[in-house]
Amino acid sequence: MNNRDIMNMLMQETYKWIVGQRSVYGMRxxxxxxxxxxxxxxxxxxxxxxxxxxxxxGRIDNPPFYPRLKDLGLSVIDFREMDGITFVDCILMSKAVQRSDKDRLSILFHEMVHVVQYRYLGVRRFLEEYLAGWIKNRRDYSSIPLEKQAYDLQRRFDRGERFSVESKLGIFFLF
Incomplete structure (x- = not known):
């Protein structure tokens, strides 16, 4: 399977997963x-x-299509080890990771940056950017541009800097 086929499969499967997770967890x-x-x-x-x-x-679950990716020999992001994940405007935070109040707020800030990214881009474009960044950067989570943006702003938040996330991200998303 070439990168284009992988990207198409990931787009379809991940979109369904995001929408499904938002529906399930958004209610509670x-x-x-x-x-x-x-x-x-x-x-x-x-x-x-x-x-x-x-x-x-209790824990963030991996998507149900992960076994197919592993069968293709692809390395994947293990969401079970994540502190949080965002499905459009629904943020899941794992209780499995013990954290201080300050760390919890820092993680919430990071996930809120993703909420703003979703608002700017929409679900499909967010997904395209995220997956393309993952594939282009040899499936390295820390090199995904949308994650790099969120981590950069999170570090600034942690240092106590004041800024508007929407203004900072608007620089990246000018059309």
Whole structure:
């Protein structure tokens, strides 16, 4: 299977997975409120925070199509080891990882950056950019441009810098 075939298969399967996970977890996910909302408000517009939901899960599961990828000899991102993942505007945070309140908020910030990326790009384009970045960078998670953006802004958040995430990402997403 060549990269184009892999990309097409991944686009179809991952899109279904994202939409399905958002549907399943979106029903039980909670709005961001209280101290978390207050801490994130300088970085995100109210409407963005209002649209996002967070669900705590025992562990983040890998997609059901992973065995097919492994059969093709592809290395995959092991989501079971992740602290969080974002499905459009529904954020899952793993309870399996013990973390301080500061670390939890940092992870939530990172996932909120992905919420803004989804808003700018839409689901399909976000997915295209994410998967193309993964394939182009030899399936290295840390080299995916959308992740690099989120981690860069997360580091700035952790240092206490003040900025608008939408403004910073708008620079990348000018059409």
């Amino acid at each position: 996910a909670k709005r961001i409120g209280g101290a978390d909302r207050e801490r994130l408000l300088p970085y995100f517009k109210s409407r963005v925070l209002d649209s996002a939901r967070v669900a705590l899960v």
